[in-house]
Amino acid sequence: MATKMHKTPMLDQLESGPWPSFVTGLKRLATDEGKPYADMMKDLLGQLETSYTTRKGYWKGGTVGVVGYGGGVIPRFTELHDENKKPLFPKAAEFHTLRIMPPAGMHYTTDIMRKFCDVWDKYGSGLIAFHGQSGDIMFQGCTTDNVQPAFDELNEMGFDLGGAGPAVRTGMSCVGAARCEHSCANEQKIHRTLVNRFLDDMHRPALPYKFKFKVSGCPNDCMNSIQRADLATIGTWRDDMKVDQAEVKNFVNAKGRKYVIDNVITRCPTQALSLNDDDTLAVDNKNCVRCMHCINVMTKALSPGDDKGVTLLVGGKRTLKIGDLMGTVVVPFMKLDTDEDYEALEELAGNMIDFFAENALEHERTGEMIERIGLVNFLEGIGLEIDPNMITNPRMNPYVRTDGWDEEAQKWFERKAG
Amino acid sequence: MSAPRMPIESGVPDPFPYMHPTLKKNFGQWKYHDRPRPGVLHHVAKSGEEVWTVRAGTQRQMDTYTIRKLMDIADQFADGYVRFTIRSNIEYMVTDQKKVQPLIDKLQAEGFPVGGTGNSVSMISHTQGWLHCDIPGTDASGAVKALMDELYHEFTHEEMPNRVRMTTSCCQINCGGQGDIAINIQHTKPPKINHDLVANVCERPSVVARCPVAAIRPAMVNGKPSLEVDEKKCICCGACFPPCPPMQINDPEHSKLAIWVGGKNSNARSKPTFHKLVAAGIPNNPPRWPEAAAVVKNILGAYKKDAKDYERMNEWIDRIGWPRFFELTGLPFTKYHIDNWRGGRVNLNASAHIRF
Numbered sequence: 112m113a114t115k116m117h118k119t120p121m122l123d124q125l126e127s128g129p130w131p132s133f134v135t136g137l138k139r140l141a142t143d144e145g146k147p148y149a150d151m152m153k154d155l156l157g158q159l160e161t162s163y164t165t166r167k168g169y170w171k172g173g174t175v176g177v178v179g180y181g182g183g184v185i186p187r188f189t190e191l192h193d194e195n196k197k198p199l200f201p202k203a204a205e206f207h208t209l210r211i212m213p214p215a216g217m218h219y220t221t222d223i224m225r226k227f228c229d230v231w232d233k234y235g236s237g238l239i240a241f242h243g244q245s246g247d248i249m250f251q252g253c254t255t256d257n258v259q260p261a262f263d264e265l266n267e268m269g270f271d272l273g274g275a276g277p278a279v280r281t282g283m284s285c286v287g288a289a290r291c292e293h294s295c296a297n298e299q300k301i302h303r304t305l306v307n308r309f310l311d312d313m314h315r316p317a318l319p320y321k322f323k324f325k326v327s328g329c330p331n332d333c334m335n336s337i338q339r340a341d342l343a344t345i346g347t348w349r350d351d352m353k354v355d356q357a358e359v360k361n362f363v364n365a366k367g368r369k370y371v372i373d374n375v376i377t378r379c380p381t382q383a384l385s386l387n388d389d390d391t392l393a394v395d396n397k398n399c400v401r402c403m404h405c406i407n408v409m410t411k412a413l414s415p416g417d418d419k420g421v422t423l424l425v426g427g428k429r430t431l432k433i434g435d436l437m438g439t440v441v442v443p444f445m446k447l448d449t450d451e452d453y454e455a456l457e458e459l460a461g462n463m464i465d466f467f468a469e470n471a472l473e474h475e476r477t478g479e480m481i482e483r484i485g486l487v488n489f490l491e492g493i494g495l496e497i498d499p500n501m502i503t504n505p506r507m508n509p510y511v512r513t514d515g516w517d518e519e520a521q522k523w524f525e526r527k528a529g
Numbered sequence: 530m531s532a533p534r535m536p537i538e539s540g541v542p543d544p545f546p547y548m549h550p551t552l553k554k555n556f557g558q559w560k561y562h563d564r565p566r567p568g569v570l571h572h573v574a575k576s577g578e579e580v581w582t583v584r585a586g587t588q589r590q591m592d593t594y595t596i597r598k599l600m601d602i603a604d605q606f607a608d609g610y611v612r613f614t615i616r617s618n619i620e621y622m623v624t625d626q627k628k629v630q631p632l633i634d635k636l637q638a639e640g641f642p643v644g645g646t647g648n649s650v651s652m653i654s655h656t657q658g659w660l661h662c663d664i665p666g667t668d669a670s671g672a673v674k675a676l677m678d679e680l681y682h683e684f685t686h687e688e689m690p691n692r693v694r695m696t697t698s699c700c701q702i703n704c705g706g707q708g709d710i711a712i713n714i715q716h717t718k719p720p721k722i723n724h725d726l727v728a729n730v731c732e733r734p735s736v737v738a739r740c741p742v743a744a745i746r747p748a749m750v751n752g753k754p755s756l757e758v759d760e761k762k763c764i765c766c767g768a769c770f771p772p773c774p775p776m777q778i779n780d781p782e783h784s785k786l787a788i789w790v791g792g793k794n795s796n797a798r799s800k801p802t803f804h805k806l807v808a809a810g811i812p813n814n815p816p817r818w819p820e821a822a823a824v825v826k827n828i829l830g831a832y833k834k835d836a837k838d839y840e841r842m843n844e845w846i847d848r849i850g851w852p853r854f855f856e857l858t859g860l861p862f863t864k865y866h867i868d869n870w871r872g873g874r875v876n877l878n879a880s881a882h883i884r885f
């Protein structure tokens with residue numbers, strides 16, 4: 112029996128208004144008679160309209176994958192059945208997602224995008240999300256039988272499945288050096304170095320829980336890495352920021368002194384800026400914390416310095432279970448220029464993942480593990496030295512045993528001397 | 530039978546074959562940028578080469594017709610290359626300034642709003658909701674579509690004191706992430722347990738371990754091994770639902786929306802911050818969620834009117850104080866705003882700093 116268009120009075124109300132409507136897109140696919148996805152999308156609209164009416168979700172997970180991998184496909188089976196346990200919307204009873212990793216920085220040619228469309232018209236629903244919150248291309252809506260051939264074609268095109276479940280997850284990096292003057296790092300290289308080094312931990316999920324890498328080229332952190340990544344890599348610099356005094360004068364001349372004082376000078380979080388009498392800028396670089404504000408405002412006059420590298424933070428995650436956690440600085444600065452530098456980063460990330468695999472409880476993220484065992488135990492476990500850049504302030508309670516004080520103080524002086 | 534095809538474990542693809550030639554050529558060699566108008570970034574390389582980026586909003590969940598239409602536009606105006614932002618906006622890179630306005634005209638004619646740059650309200654980050662998630666309390670794409678219809682002007686103009694980054698989440702995991710304004714599901718009743726299914730579906734010890742407040746314990750119910758919830762302790766977070774679907778947390782009436790403000794990911798000026806609860810008990814009301822939209826517009830209106838240039842939502846509230854925030858927005862201040870979770874005392878005012 113041919114599948115009919117279901118009435119969707121709730122969803123229809125999302126077709127009006129100026130913002131592009133995904134409902135119009137779903138209907139376009141559903142009414143594309145003769146195409147393999149048309150009936151699936153008719154029934155998908157039926158199930159979604161049911162959710163809008165009852166305010167309940169009707170998907171359950173399961174086990175669907177591709178040969179050779181243990182993750183990367185998100186299985187979805189309908190929970191809407193009639194009294195004989197037959198699906199109410201049979202053509203959309205299987206509606207799995209393939210998570211596919213995009214090129215680092217989410218660059219595409221129109222050619223590859225059309226090829227994605229061709230594959231998904233043939234095997235899937237015709238619905239693709241750019242992108243999921245983990246940074247995957249989400250090929251949404253596929254029967255169990257079509258998952259393997261769809262993946263095979265995408266894989267032959269040079270694309271690989273991303274992460275799902277307790278695994279290294281798909282990473283993200285900003286546009287960075289490709290189009291941003293703030294870039295202090297080779298974001299795409301860091302992203303690919305880290306994720307591609309741990310593909311086994313991505314494709315064969317065996318960690319306590321997920322582990323995410325995100326890379327931002329400067330402290331503006333456009334990838335939200337501090338709050339969303341188990342290992343955040345953020346570009347920065349350690350020499351003086353660059354000031355083009357002629358452009359500073361032009362900016363002051365164009366915007367006025369009051370504007371510059373109110374919006375640049377007094378907005379510096381450490382009062383490291385001062386406007387000179389001749390409308391040039393004085394910078395106290397020792398007290399600049401690389402927040403990026405003045406550089407964001409005065410893009411022509413100010414820019415990061417030349418001695419670039421990255422800051423690493425560990426342990427960011429979202430709410431469940433113990434509450435939102437931000438990443439914590441574990442490496443204030445490291446250079447990333449030579450092959451050896453990149454190898455050191457890979458090794459450090461490997462130590463972190465190994466320590467996480469050994470020490471985290473089931474379903475515990477790195478940040479939660481650090482909260483449970485303390486940062487010092489984590490640092491000792493992965494072989495990193497402590498640094499005062501790791502703290503906002505020293506402890507505020509005396510509940511600590513300090514009989515190793517002299518030795519620890521000695522270590523500090525030795526490290527400083529070294 | 531032939532051996533099955535094994536995957537080519539190629540990982541993250543090299544972006545350079547997919548990158549606009551001008552970006553590739555000037556990789557790491559950009560000098561400065563400015564914003565000629567909302568929705569357009571103008572980058573100048575040290576080589577003197579220039580590129581104009583035109584940013585447009587999309588519905589994120591796109592049918593292949595929409596994608597092909599966007600690609601036709603890229604072929605016509607942008608040398609056959611595009612990229613996407615973290616917030617699902619599409620970007621076209623143009624090296625000929627004369628093509629910028631025709632590209633904008635074309636995108637607008639095809640129904641794609643040009644904006645999302647600078648001090649605008651950019652696209653709301655969101656996940657799947659009822660369309661694809663197995664645990665959602667609400668829809669994502671629909672709520673975002675309804676809200677972006679309301680915020681269209683703010684996407685296409687740069688009239689806010691600073692950028693506004695919004696998020697939505699369909700459960701308390703908060704996949705949408707931190708935002709200047711976040712619209713998240715907040716359950717208000719403990720899970721309803723189907724005791725007939727728990728023993729067969731759920732690994733009971735790991736469900737017990739998931740609970741943030743240790744409110745779940747193993748129990749025999751009607752002669753079957755199951756789980757029970759201490760409803761006095763339960764904080765209705767829904768953490769037990771994903772590992773144990775018979776502990777149904779979603780409720781058409783009692784799963785409400787809560788609105789949070791002041792989350793910030795950037796390090797610019799102030800350190801990154803988490804968002805804070807300002808409103809709850811908002812009905813989860815598809816298809817257009819008008820009650821949530823009204824609260825969001827109210828908060829945005831107060832911020833737009835009262836904040837100084839470059840103050841993000843959290844920085845504005847830091848300056849004016851929370852009493853004034855509740856006064857300006859007219860939102861009620863309740864006992865639920867006072868944090869009693871672990872470490873919550875740092876959120877209390879331990880000073881004589883009071884604004885009168």
